[in-house]
Amino acid sequence: MSSLILLLQTSFRNIFSSFLNVVIGLIILFGTLFFVVGGSMVDSMDKSMSRSIIGSIAGNAQVYQASSTDSPALFEGWQIPDLDPIPDFSKVKGPLMSDPNVAAVVPEGINTAIVVYGNTIDQILEKLRKAETNHEPKEKIESLKSHIRQMVSVIQTDMGKLDKIASKGAMDPEAYKDISKASSPAFWDSFNKDPFGHLEFLENKIAYLVPDSDQIFLSYVGTDLDSFTKSFDRLQIVDGQAVPKGHRGMLLSKYVYENQFKLKAANRLDQIREAVVEKNKKIAKDPDLQDLIKQNRNQTREIVLQLDPLSTQKVMAVLQTTLGSKETDLPKLLSAFFDTNDDNFLGRYKVFYDQIAPYLELYRLKPGEMLTIKAYTKSGFVQAVNVKIYGTFQFKGLEKSSTAGSMSLMDLMSFRDLYGYVTPEKIAETKSLEKAAGAQFVSRDKAEADLFGGSDVEQTTQTKINDKTEMGGGTKLKRADLVNRVYSADEMEQGVAMGAAILLKDPSKLKETMKNLQAICDKDNLGLKVIDWQKAAGNLGQFVFVAKFILYLATAIIFVVALVIINNAVVMATLQRVREIGTMRAIGAQRTFVLSMVLIETVVLGLVFGTVGVCLGSGFVLWLGHSGVPAGNDFLYFFFSGPRLYPGLSVGSLIGAFVVVLLVTCLSALYPAVMATRVQPIQAMASED
């Protein structure tokens, strides 16, 4: 014991005895600091990311059909995994709920769809066609007509400009005749005599001249919306209202709503404002902001075509006053208005929203309106449904995350329509059609050999085709009924689901609960597989594993380097102390004493500097925990579960740091310690000579 005390005293005394010790110490200090800070950051990110994933869509665990080719990947964007459907959700919900730790089982399915918007004039013509078909009030029809007339006038002006710069023959001469006809007073005077004939003319001869048709890609989760909103308590309704219980309907993600459905010029203004006000960026120094301004300056057509004649006059008056200009060309005025800099941007932003936006449709769609979306069904058909948009939503703390905001929410019945589950009836109908046609499908590799053996010509005769007979099986559609229909809980549950999110009462018991749930599924032959939220999140969920791997790899590299350097340094130090060790051996020091001396000296050195590293690292983490690490981009916003990550000290990292220091110092000192034990007293004397 006295020897140990003596050795410890000597070790502490020798810490700063040589420059080499300081170098070794600093390497250990840096390694432990890195380990503590990195470990705490990764652990905090793990926790925040789990909050993001569990709280947005995944729940604590997911179940899906074990026979599926893929496994769920909830955040993979357009990569929709190939999952077999659960044919009847009601049959699996009960058994899953039998686990006492399960709070809710929410049916879910992910799909992607397309929303097609015709060009600007197509959209107004569609409104007019609907108004004429439904015999809507005369004022509304006249207003739409006046808007279309204004659009025709804009197109005619554009064509006039194009004619001056385009090469001869670039424009179809018929197009000039058609636009002249559409802009003539005679055309509009005779409109009411044959509205549909006039509409056909405008749709087929004029509308194609505006090439600004657009489509929006939507990712959505089909779910029992009532159950979903109750189970995922981070969900907040931003605009409109929640979908009433049992109704068909959709909630658009606020992020998607702002970025996809908003007037592009307004969205660009919002982006510039956020950068200028919240991120303190300067337009003069930021090429991205300058590019947004340039786009707004050049792309004024979207606004010009939105305005009817009266609105055009009012907007022009606002622009002339703001700019102090007498210009009467609206595109030129808008272009000048959007030409902003750091001095005038916020003022123009205010003018836009206060005085111009009231004349515009800022969003293509408002809560309460119908949206037509379509998707490829499981059987390959394109299926479209009309869904009422009740409002927009966001997940609290993840408002600006494109990842969390990528998914909109759709009712389960509409989801099932778009999914197009292949029922036995559908299969029978296909077989019947195939049989009636009597056609022989020929595989690609045999096509030329099988198809071109004999004569290719046959005389045939006409056969009367009766449209009504052929259409006999067609369904009569009742679109309005679908929108207003209220579905019972049984109707919602007794049908296809692609999987389900499981939310736990006590998330800390995730592993045990998953094990139990899998046992229930196997026992009841449900054919389901249970996975945790991390796996369900797809590649995103593996991010923390990757981050941890990188951290451990970097730490390992640092300490392997440290190990080699410490080893060499201690060897050199031992060689310098041959005389001292030889003398100690000559006066009776045992080999074990010498071994212990070298080991303890190195370990003490490591522990002292390691402790300093741990303290510095802890201090740094505590400071970060107070000030927060800003999320620089959308990706980090999701990982941080908000705009900033507030890391906390990880006990595991502190303990791990000390264990690693001990291990590295012991290993690095082992060889020189053994070498020191072999020093003979005679060597001390020889060196004296």
Add this chain to the structure above:
Amino acid sequence: MNRNHFYHQDTKAPSKTKEYFNFSKPKSNSLKASLVSWCLGGERLLKVSLLLALMFPAAVFAGTLTKAEMVDVLKGIDLRIRSGGDYKALVYLEQHQKDKPDVAQEAIVYRRDADQKLMILFTKPKTEAGKGYLRVDRNLWYYDPTVGKWERRTDRERIGGTDSNREDFDQSNLAVQYEPAFAGEEKLGAFDVWHLKLTVKSGIDVAYPIVEFWVDEATGNYLKRQDFALSGRLMRTSYDPKWNKVYSDIKKDNLWFPKEIHIYDEIDKANSTLVVIQSVDLSALPENMFTKAWLETKSR
């Protein structure tokens, strides 16, 4: 190899089709025949063949068509497919896709070639009934009664989600739309065919800017077609192995249509489509039927 006999095989009234193909047998074939007969025999055949191959363009011996002859071939195809009056056909479409069940649909195709109008109305299965396409001038519209919406589509539209496109059902305008080039004389199964390479003329919108046709020398029907993107990438291959003809009183000639079209997707190789034209009716159609309003009424 006889290019002439098929132009006169129609037994009914004289046709315009014959005018387009009333050209005499090209001299190149006679020259080829005499040279070959002279050369046949022992080693001399090989030596002379090599010498001639160096001295003369290969096309002389391959039955090359002149540009005018190729345009006539295309005009012939166009004229045969064109209907003098109205046209209605009951069509079956079958789509095969990887890892998906087969899709079978039935549709009625309506055409009024004089006005360049086309309508495709899906009748089966029940879920698809009432959906349809309407082509008026440059516009191809798609109507879905389940949502009551019209959408503008391009000429590349996959009709009913299959590998077929509008041109497979519409009248043909090959001679107007494309510049032909001769690619060779080939064998396609039991058939001798001309291989033509067509490139779209400037300013004309078509589904595919480059198309290759394999035209039966004996009948003038195209049997195989390959569609390419502008980049030269092969997009799809289709076979039209059987052609039916039905006499049209208005046209005073036969109207030709492919009985079957086998289409193979060259991008997604697992996808293919079979189109069968089951029956054709040349009765007059209602005057106002090629309108949005008419198609909408079918599902109301």
